[in-house]
Amino acid sequence: MTKIIAFANQKGGVGKTTSAVNMAAGFAVSEHKTLLVDIDPQCNATTGIAALINNGASDVNIYDLLINNVSVEEGISQTDLKYLDVIQSTRDLVGAEIELVGMMAREFRLRDILHPVLGKYDYILLDCPPSLGLLTLNAFSCADSVLIPIQCEYYALEGLSQLLQTIRLVQKHLNKNLEIEGVLITMYDSRLNLSKQVEQEVRSYFNEKTFKTIIHRNVRLGEAPGFGKPILLYDANSTGAQDYLSLTREILENET
Amino acid sequence: MTKIIAFANQKGGVGKTTSAVNMAAGFAVSEHKTLLVDIDPQCNATTGIAALINNGASDVNIYDLLINNVSVEEGISQTDLKYLDVIQSTRDLVGAEIELVGMMAREFRLRDILHPVLGKYDYILLDCPPSLGLLTLNAFSCADSVLIPIQCEYYALEGLSQLLQTIRLVQKHLNKNLEIEGVLITMYDSRLNLSKQVEQEVRSYFNEKTFKTIIHRNVRLGEAPGFGKPILLYDANSTGAQDYLSLTREILENET
Ligand SMILES: Nc1ncnc2c1ncn2[C@@H]1O[C@H](COP(=O)(O)OP(=O)(O)OP(=O)(O)O)[C@@H](O)[C@H]1O
Ligand SMILES: Nc1ncnc2c1ncn2[C@@H]1O[C@H](COP(=O)(O)OP(=O)(O)OP(=O)(O)O)[C@@H](O)[C@H]1O
Ligand SMILES: [Mg+2]
Numbered sequence: 001m002t003k004i005i006a007f008a009n010q011k012g013g014v015g016k017t018t019s020a021v022n023m024a025a026g027f028a029v030s031e032h033k034t035l036l037v038d039i040d041p042q043c044n045a046t047t048g049i050a051a052l053i054n055n056g057a058s059d060v061n062i063y064d065l066l067i068n069n070v071s072v073e074e075g076i077s078q079t080d081l082k083y084l085d086v087i088q089s090t091r092d093l094v095g096a097e098i099e100l101v102g103m104m105a106r107e108f109r110l111r112d113i114l115h116p117v118l119g120k121y122d123y124i125l126l127d128c129p130p131s132l133g134l135l136t137l138n139a140f141s142c143a144d145s146v147l148i149p150i151q152c153e154y155y156a157l158e159g160l161s162q163l164l165q166t167i168r169l170v171q172k173h174l175n176k177n178l179e180i181e182g183v184l185i186t187m188y189d190s191r192l193n194l195s196k197q198v199e200q201e202v203r204s205y206f207n208e209k210t211f212k213t214i215i216h217r218n219v220r221l222g223e224a225p226g227f228g229k230p231i232l233l234y235d236a237n238s239t240g241a242q243d244y245l246s247l248t249r250e251i252l253e254n255e256t
Numbered sequence: 257m258t259k260i261i262a263f264a265n266q267k268g269g270v271g272k273t274t275s276a277v278n279m280a281a282g283f284a285v286s287e288h289k290t291l292l293v294d295i296d297p298q299c300n301a302t303t304g305i306a307a308l309i310n311n312g313a314s315d316v317n318i319y320d321l322l323i324n325n326v327s328v329e330e331g332i333s334q335t336d337l338k339y340l341d342v343i344q345s346t347r348d349l350v351g352a353e354i355e356l357v358g359m360m361a362r363e364f365r366l367r368d369i370l371h372p373v374l375g376k377y378d379y380i381l382l383d384c385p386p387s388l389g390l391l392t393l394n395a396f397s398c399a400d401s402v403l404i405p406i407q408c409e410y411y412a413l414e415g416l417s418q419l420l421q422t423i424r425l426v427q428k429h430l431n432k433n434l435e436i437e438g439v440l441i442t443m444y445d446s447r448l449n450l451s452k453q454v455e456q457e458v459r460s461y462f463n464e465k466t467f468k469t470i471i472h473r474n475v476r477l478g479e480a481p482g483f484g485k486p487i488l489l490y491d492a493n494s495t496g497a498q499d500y501l502s503l504t505r506e507i508l509e510n511e512t
């Protein structure tokens with residue numbers, strides 16, 4: 001049974017891509033077949049694992065699948081990690097939201113595209129852009145759950161109510177089975193009161209839906225994308241790698 | 257002569273709002289009549305100066321102006337800073353991009369709205385959402401220049417070529433006078449190599465278009481929005497306040 005998790009939050013720069021890339025690697029090293037799908041025109045997740053895509057690279061991307069009806073099998077690239085495949089993004093996706101507006105069942109394009117490969121993977125992870133437009137709605141319409149990264153900042157707290165409202169609307173009109181996988185506290189700096197305050201607010205608001213694992217601010221997480229590698233392959237001893245491994249374990253334990 | 261500056265970068269969380277809010281306060285305390293316009297559905301700039309809007313609050317917002325044809329004068333709120341006015345955003349703006357798609361001259365809605373007040377202000381600052389959709393295109397179509405905040409991170413460097421390409425397209429088709437006000441290095445941490453590397457890359461790529469002023473990482477900048485105040489009124493002695501004052505001076509000196 002494949003589980004599809006969307007990494008979403010319309011607030012920018014909260015750690016969606018960093019979490020999607022590093023969770024994809026975490027599941028793959030735990031020998032769960034994983035597909036990482038980048039649906040952000042910024043292509044950051046595509047960059048974040050670029051060094052792992054060698055001979056298995058496909059020249060078909062998510063835009064070809066969403067807009068040009070190319071079959072999903074053609075858009076899948078293999079990586080150096082045996083259990084990790086990837087569907088890459090492209091800058092052309094920036095126009096997709098306007099192109100999708102006029103299409104029939106426009107919120108379900110991604111669900112229909114991924115349908116043929118559902119049985120092949122244990123996890124499909126979707127990295128969303130920082131907005132609540134049609135690309136993110138497509139992710140919500142096919143996902144089983146949403147993982148919500150939130151950085152320890154005041155503005156990041158503010159956007160949560162809008163995100164939850166959108167999720168409720170999706171549950172009502174597009175995907176009644178959509179759940180919240182959990183809220184993930186990111187870029188936590190234990191020296192700062194602001195980090196502690198935001199953590200307390202998030203835990204009191206979301207209770208057990210807040211992951212026990214916290215992702216601490218760790219410069220190695222910011223360096224890894226420059227080498228096109230997830231943190232586990234860039235610096236396995238770093239706090240960042242330990243934090244994302246512990247999150248992988250926590251999600252796998254929740255499943256059982 | 258009014259100067260309109262758009263604060264834009266499709267990469268999320270790079271400091272667009274923090275820069276727009278604190279530059280608005282910087283210009284206002286230097287006695288330049290300033291209008292801050294929040295065109296992001298996240299409403300962060302609206303939050304960032306919320307404590308300054310008292311009796312002068314208008315219940316009309318940018319959505320009413322863009323979509324419901326309310327006159328701009330009705331959407332202007334005064335603040336406690338004599339030379340600072342504000343047009344607030346609303347969550348309803350999330351639907352505006354789709355609603356704008358079918359409108360005539362949809363990229364010029366904001367230009368037409370602001371036209372009547374051009375003579376009233378020295379500076380109009382536009383805080384853009386993290387995308388290159390119709391809201392940001394509206395900002396580019398009426399702006400004189402774009403101020404591009406970029407955080408000292410690898411992913412933030414990546415997005416610059418796409419942003420420059422969009423600006424070139426806008427110059428060709430929508431607004432031939434659009435210039436780059438400058439590239440602003442934000443969240444700089446002098447202890448990190450990553451910060452130094454990104455700064456070097458930005459300066460070698462943009463040369464004199466990179467502001468001399470650097471905005472250092474300073475937790476006070478992250479705390480201020482929780483009090484609804486720009487940094488100058490929250491903690492004038494902080495590094496953040498000093499950095500944004502020095503940037504205000506640098507832009508004002510460039511003008512003469
Ligand atoms: N725990 C962390 N410690 C230090 N840096 C981090 C951490 N998590 C993410 N970063 C860095 O912070 C920046 C923002 O993270 P990221 O790009 O993953 O966020 P995002 O939510 O995907 O952004 P966007 O909204 O643009 O898609 C990136 O440059 C990333 O490398
Ligand atoms: N120099 C700085 N030092 C410390 N924190 C900062 C600094 N600049 C901004 N921040 C904080 O970092 C976060 C991101 O900044 P901000 O929200 O201004 O970016 P943005 O580009 O407007 O984000 P979005 O893409 O979501 O619109 C905010 O929580 C802000 O308070
Ligand atoms: Mg991202």
Ligand SMILES: [Mg+2]
Pocket residue numbers: 272273274296300384385
């Ligand atoms: Mg912002």
